Amino acid sequence: MVASRARSASISGVLRRIDGRGYKAYRMLLGASERVGRLRLSVVRVQGDPFAPPSVVKATARLELPGWALRHPVAVADYIYRRLYRALQRHSARLGEGRSGFLGVPRPGPVMLRRSGVELDKSGLLVVRVWAGLPSRRRRVLGDAAEELLLERLPRAVEDAIRVDESSLRRHVDAWRLQEEVRSRLPGLGLVSFIGDGSILPRRCGGCDDPLPGAVPFESPPSLRVEVETSLGIVTGMGIRRGVTVIAGTAFHGKTTLLEAIQYGVYNHVPGDGRERVVTIREAVKVHAEDGRSIACVDVSTFVHSLPGGRDTRCFTTRDASGATSMAAAIQEAVEAGAKLILIDEDTSATNLLFYDERAAPLLRRKTVTTIAEQAASMASKGVSLVIVSSGSMPLIASADTVIVMEDYIPRDATDEARRLASRTSYAGYSLPADRVLVDVPRLAKPRLRGSWLVAKGLEEPLNLESNEQLVEEGQLRLLVALASRLESVKGMLMRDIVRRIDQDAGEGFQRLTGGEPGPGYAEVRGIDVVYMVNRIPGIRVHQAQKHVNE
Known part of the structure; x- marks a missing residue:
């Protein structure tokens, strides 16, 4: 009966009836709605206690936006979401105990994502969802404070968010468009990733989202520079070709920074991030060693074999994987799921799966792992490209189609030098995983x-x-x-x-x-x-x- 009454009730009407009652009376708000200006507000989730996770309020509206914006609703929704996050911070205020008076959505990072906080379709229908802490004191309903929160502060915050500056919105949408167009052109150019000239790849600190002030702008080597035509103009940068690419160099010169930019290039970045011209195919997966992870019937026999006791690795199952078996499984699972690009950093890998020093063969006698270096060419021939960061492993360098050396954050095409120094010493065929x-x-x-x-x-x-x-x-x-x-x-x-x-x-x-x-x-x-x-x-x-x- 409570839910049925609430569906036809106004938010303000419910709040007047329950003012001063115990906190659980807020449950009568579930399904209540009210129009405030062009917004239709409705309460879709009610917290059971002032200290519990906040309630959820949904606001819907029809936006009048230019056609160029509505053609890219994810980018527009991302833009509005960022404005909403800041607006809610301004309009949130403590109105009692616990989380009373809180208004918020999760903090956005530097990439453009679909988020449930703001959704927009191509017709201009906007859906906004917000956390709201229903006010109380001594676990009693504060009706007037709740009405101010839900029907004044919250609508003002949403209106602030959707009152957009068209030039700023266009810049945001154009950044999205550029990255989407570059990504769509990568396959036709034989590329799996693109790093635009002038990009700022280093971050201000470990775990920071902000670009490093004064960082060296990315400059592609002439031999790897490509031009990508888009409706917004021609973009130049370094193309990572299909096949096997090794990023080499000494420590602290930008190898991992480059790889991280590539791995996050599966997302579109916001203007000013520094990586908004780093674009990677969506089917890229970063793998690493995960000692102790669970594995369920993965065919890792192409990498791991000849185990003690004759254990079969065509359906490898364990609750406590080693570094090598976990990484082998991660590669096979990613390829099985549709990955076309595998990203690897030597620092977080099982090195015995990466390469094998053949000079040790007379000493070891028995070989239980066929390495990535040995199978890399075969993997590439079957549609699985690799980008591997290595300090300078010659077996990996010998397996590469392209070798990029990072020096002071500047890439150098060292492919020809590498071929003179290293010749392929072994080759093994790669077996795709069973579905x-x-x-x-x-x-x-x-x-x-x-x-x-x-x-x-x-x-x-x-x-x-x-x-x-x-x-x-x-x-x-x-x-x-x-x-x-x-x-x-x-x-x-x-x-x-x-x-x-x-x-x-x-x-x-x-x-x-x-x-x-x-x-x-x-x-x-x-x-x-x-x-x-x-x-x-x-x-x-x-x-x-x-x-x-x-x-």
Whole structure:
């Protein structure tokens, strides 16, 4: 009866009725709505306690925007979201105990993402979702304060956010357009990534989003410079070609900085970030060693074989992987999910999987690993490109189609020099992984985010979601947690089909993706990121489908 009354009730009317009552009376707000100017406000989630996570209020409006803006609704929504974040900070005020009076959305990072806090379609329909702390004192409803919060402060913040400056909006949209157009042209140019001249790649500090003041602007070597034609003009920069690229150099000269720019180039960056002309194909996956992770029936035999006791590695399963087996599994899982570019940093890798010093062969006698260096050319011939950071491993350099040496943050094309110094000493064929069907997943009850860890009833141990180094915002972790409770819906599907399903649902909005009215705390992930998580959940059951033909 309470919910039924609330659906037809106004927010102000409910607040007048419950003023001074116990805090739980706020539940009568659920479903209540009210129009304030051009905004339609509705309460879609009500907190049970002033110290609990805040309530959720949704505002909808029809925006009158120029056609050039509506053609790129994700970019416009990202722009409005950033304005909303700042506006809510201004209009948020303490109005009692706990989180009373709080208004907010998660802080945005330097990349343009779909976020549940602001969604916009091509017709101009805007949906804004905001956390709101319902005011109380001594756990009693403060009706007047709540009315001020929901019907005055919140609408003003939303109006501030959508009152856009057209020139600033165009700059934001043009940055999005440029990156999207460059990305769409990469395959035709035979490239997997592009680093624009003049880009500022170093960050101000470890873990900082801001570009480093006074940093050396990126300048492509003439032999690797390409021109990309876009509707906004020609862009020049260094092209990373399909195949095997090794980024070499001594410590502290920018190797990892370049690789990080490439790995985050799967996203579009905001103007002023310094990396808004660094663009990578979306199907790029960073892999690294993960000692102790869970692996479920992954064919790692192309890398790992001849184990003691004759253990079969064509369906390798363990709850406690080593560095080499975890990294081999990560590569095969990524390729199975549709990755076309694998990114590797020697510093975070199992080096015995990267390369093998053949001078040690007489001493060791037995070889249990066929390295990436040996299989790199074969991987590239089967559509899997590699970008590997190495301080100077000759087996890796010998396997490369392109060698880039970083010196003082300036890249140098050292491919010809490398070929004179290093000749390929061994070659091995790479076997594509078998497709796997997700047969069953543990039932994860009440999944939640604790720091960067997924915890849930039914999960044997917490799962570190930040082992995926390409996630950039907490909202992405929150979305993965929400999707972890809905994995029943993808049982019986191939891993690569799960990727397609998630990507398709993500394009239709967060309500479709989460199966209900979302809060403001989610940011988009790729389907490949969801499968990355699924592969690491202890207790999943899979079986292999027919193996790929490896011509």
